[in-house]
Amino acid sequence: MASRSSNGSGLHMHRQKVESNGLSATISNQKESNCIENLERELKNCYQEIDYLQDQLNLRSSEASFMGEHIHSLEIKVRGLETLNGKLSLMDNELQRSESQCLDLIHELEHKEEELQNSALQVQKLEMLYLDSQCEIESLKLDFNEMEQRLFESREAISQLEAENKELHLYRLESRRLFSKAESQLEKLLENLSVHLGGKIEQEMLLEARKNLRFSDDLCSSEEPLGQLFSKFAIVATYDHYVEVEMKKMRDKVKESEILVNQLKEELQDEKRKAKEDAEDLTQEMAELRYQITGMLDEECKHRALIEEASIKRIKELEEQVMKEQRKATSAIKRYQEAHELAERQTLEIKRLKGAIERLHSDENLGRSKRIESCSCGFCAISSEQPDSSSKGPVSPEFSQALLDWHPAEC
Incomplete structure (x- = not known):
């Protein structure tokens, strides 16, 4: 009985122990089921949060890729600005070269103006030479007219001398005719005298009596026919001598006048020839000089017109080029300033985005560390402070998006 009682008590204790173990097992099962339910809820929330974070990560990756592309475009713009700076330096050099070319053209224009002034002075000198030659030609024309007047006067004198020569020739013929008539009469008278005197008069005395101009008074006191004869003979002899002397003088004058006329003719011909050659x-x-002057003037006018046209055209081109370069420089400077401002804004925005991303990562790391520290089960990294799906939903995207908002106006 004692053994039975001891066995009964042992069974009762074992039963109690089993019951207590069953109760404790049920209690532990309930706790475990409750814990599993909580873990399932937290796991579901974690899955939701992981999905949301995956979406946010995809969004951030797309934003990061967009920002990378934007940064790459900004880098390209910065490189373009560097090339633009190089172009600006090249344009500055080209502008300096154009300014130097403008100065060279201005100096060339001044040189051309000096050449034009010198050519104008040369043209004036040529005009003065032309006027001097015209004056010389007029003086030669006056000399030629004077020589023609002298020739006309000499011709008139020659014609007068020829007329006088003709008159003297006629007078000489008439005197010779009269002298021959008187001589025949004298011979007749001598024959009559020889008949009357009965003697012969020597021929030499008669010839001497013919040439002699004066007769003696003894012959005048002789007979009247002889006196009349000798008086007539003396008159005829004296007239003949006078006529011969006058004829000789006239002959000499005619010869002198002919010599003078010939000399004048020769001189006049020489002067005419010289004047003609000189003329x-x-x-x-003058024709060559006029042709040269007109050619030089035409060439100079054409050259001046071409130079002026080319210089005006070149100046206009340079002015247009300078204006274009100035506009390009101003636009380039403006674009450079805008790009520089845009680059500064982009750098500030990039810094802001980097700070926001760093804050986001720090917040995520901080939340994960809190969840790891507050987990009670020891098997997961779930925070006990994480709100369940029944009370609070997932993290609002507005909160996370506010961290990544881009405010270019604040930059």
Whole structure:
């Protein structure tokens, strides 16, 4: 009985122990089921949060790729700005070269103006030479007219001398006729005298009596026929001598006048020839000079017109080029300033985004560390402070998006 009682008590204790173990097992099962339910809820929330974080991560990765592309475009713009700076330096050099070319053109224009002034002075000198040659030609024309007047006067004198010579020739013929008539009469008278005197008069005395101009008074006191004869003979002899002397004088004058006329003719011909040659030379020289002057003036006018046209065209081109370069420089400077401002804004925005991303990562790391520290089960990294799906939903995207908002106006 004692053994039975001891066995009964042992069974009762074992039963109690089993019951207590069953109760404790049920209690532990309930706790475990409750813990599992809590873990399932937290796991579901974690899955939701992981999905949300995956979406946010995808969004952030897309934003990061967009920002990378934007940064790459900004880098390209910065490189373009560097190339633009190089272009600006090149344009500055080209502008300096154009300014130096403008100065060279201005100096060239001044040189051309000096050449034009010198050519104008040369043209004035040529015009003065032309006027001097015209004056010389006029003086030669006056000399030629004077020589023609002298020739006309000499011709008139020659014609007068020829008329006088003709008159003297006629007078000489008439005197010779009268002298021959008187001589025949004298011979007749001598024959009659020889008949009357009965003697012969020597021929030499008669010839001497013919040439002699004066007769003696003894012959006058002789017979009247002889006196009349000798008086007539003396008159005829004296007239003949006078006529011969006058004829000789006239002959000498005619010879002198002929010599003078010949000399004048030769001189006049020489002067005419010289004047003609000089006039031809002068006319040829004047024609050549006029042709040269007109050619030089035409060439100078054409050259000046071409130079002026080319210089005006070049100046206009340079002015247009300078204006274009100035506009390009101003636009480039403006674009450079805008790009520089944009780059500064982009750098500030990039810094802001980097700070926001760093804050986001720090917040995520901080939340994960809190969840790891507050987990009670020891098997997961779930925070006990994480709100369940029944009370609070997942983290609002507005909160996370506010961390990544881009405020270019604040930059």
